[in-house]
Amino acid sequence: MSKQEPAQSCFPSASTTEACCSLLGRLLEPRFFKALGDGNRIALLSRLAGLCRPCTVSEIACCCPVDLSVVSRHLAILRDAGIVDAQRRGKEVLYTVNYDVLAKTFRQIADAIDTCCSGASSPQRKERENG
Amino acid sequence: MSKQEPAQSCFPSASTTEACCSLLGRLLEPRFFKALGDGNRIALLSRLAGLCRPCTVSEIACCCPVDLSVVSRHLAILRDAGIVDAQRRGKEVLYTVNYDVLAKTFRQIADAIDTCCSGASSPQRKERENG
DNA sequence: TGCTCATTTGCGTAATTATACAAGTATCGG
DNA sequence: CCGATACTTGTATAATTACGCAAATGAGCA
Numbered sequence: 001m002s003k004q005e006p007a008q009s010c011f012p013s014a015s016t017t018e019a020c021c022s023l024l025g026r027l028l029e030p031r032f033f034k035a036l037g038d039g040n041r042i043a044l045l046s047r048l049a050g051l052c053r054p055c056t057v058s059e060i061a062c063c064c065p066v067d068l069s070v071v072s073r074h075l076a077i078l079r080d081a082g083i084v085d086a087q088r089r090g091k092e093v094l095y096t097v098n099y100d101v102l103a104k105t106f107r108q109i110a111d112a113i114d115t116c117c118s119g120a121s122s123p124q125r126k127e128r129e130n131g
Numbered sequence: 132m133s134k135q136e137p138a139q140s141c142f143p144s145a146s147t148t149e150a151c152c153s154l155l156g157r158l159l160e161p162r163f164f165k166a167l168g169d170g171n172r173i174a175l176l177s178r179l180a181g182l183c184r185p186c187t188v189s190e191i192a193c194c195c196p197v198d199l200s201v202v203s204r205h206l207a208i209l210r211d212a213g214i215v216d217a218q219r220r221g222k223e224v225l226y227t228v229n230y231d232v233l234a235k236t237f238r239q240i241a242d243a244i245d246t247c248c249s250g251a252s253s254p255q256r257k258e259r260e261n262g
Numbered sequence: 263t264g265c266t267c268a269t270t271t272g273c274g275t276a277a278t279t280a281t282a283c284a285a286g287t288a289t290c291g292g
Numbered sequence: 293c294c295g296a297t298a299c300t301t302g303t304a305t306a307a308t309t310a311c312g313c314a315a316a317t318g319a320g321c322a
Contacts, residue, residue: 025177030170037165038280046156052248057299067282072300074280091289091298099244106241113234117183169310188269198312203270205310222268222319 024116027109035081040064041074045097048084054094155247158240166212171195172205176228179215185225 035041047063048055061071075095078084085096166172178194179186192202206226209215216227 022177024180025173028167028173028177030168030173033164033166034168034279035164036159037161037168039161040280042156042159042161046153046159049155049244049247066280068298069283069300070281072298076300088288088299091296093299097244099248103241103244106237106244110234110237110241113180113228113230113237116180117230165309171310197310199268200270200313201311203268207270219269219318222266224269 023112024109027105027112029081032081032083032105035077035083038074040066040070041078044071044074045078045083048095049097049099054087054096056092056094060095154243155240158236158243163212163214163236166208166214169205171197171201172209175202175205176209176214179226180228180230185218185227187223187225191226 036045043063044060048060051059057068057072057075060075061068064071064074075084075086079086079095082101083098085098087094087096167176174194175191179191182190188199188203188206191206192199195202195205206215206217210217210226213232214229216229218225218227
């Protein structure tokens with residue numbers, strides 16, 4: 001058992017809250033968000049998404065004032081996070097946005113947040129569900 | 132004009148793609164994702180979300196094997212990113228998850244991704260829209 | 263006012279990350 | 293095989309970030 005394990009006594013109503021925590025905890029992967037937490041990577045991703053077709057590294061790179069090797073590394077980080085896919089075609093490597101995975105992930109998180117504490121004491125939620 | 136501005140020649144079909152890029156670029160704020168890009172912050176947020184009520188720093192902290200001051204800093208980062216709200220009540224400070232803002236943000240991004248290249252050449256999208 | 267509790271902030275340090283440049287790998291065309 | 297093109301990886305460095313500890317701030321209470 002890892003040392004990260006929280007003390008059980010910390011969870012006042014473990015039976016109901018733990019499932020919720022772990023659901024969000026499972027969906028909110030740090031590596032995924034870390035990949036999106038850099039301005040240059042967002043620029044590269046936006047460009048790739050905007051061009052709406054598989055693109056080469058060089059094509060994607062020109063929206064970014066950094067070395068091509070840095071762009072390559074950024075794209076690798078996005079790939080490792082499951083945000084884009086890479087496929088070699090001859091000399092080039094074509095990167096593609098994982099539109100479906102991405103949209104699904106964001107929507108799952110939104111749903112998890114919505115259902116997490118439905119009927120709970122959050123004022124906003126009360127307002128939304130009663131009004 | 133800033134030096135970050137990409138060369139116009141980089142955008143093959145600027146009129147259609149630029150709006151799309153800038154929409155995603157506007158929604159995908161690095162600071163927001165950076166805030167979610169740390170394991171301890173995710174743990175804190177999950178715990179706060181799971182407890183379904185405003186919580187004090189100390190209450191939230193016990194899921195995290197770091198100093199209380201570090202927890203305070205993490206919560207400040209989440210607050211600055213608009214993910215949680217803080218409100219002082221007496222000696223304590225109560226933190227609350229911005230459920231609505233958070234869910235809305237994730238859903239907006241999901242929608243933007245979906246509409247971004249609808250009808251474009253992405254194989255997945257074709258499959259999804261035709262099949 | 264002085265004391266205590268809860269939280270934040272100052273500060274130094276260790277770890278991580280972004281970056282440039284150089285060298286390496288992979289593929290294609292001659 | 294050779295050279296060119298496209299990209300990735302090695303390495304060093306600067307910047308950022310996470311962290312602990314100590315001190316400061318803020319609020320209640322005797």
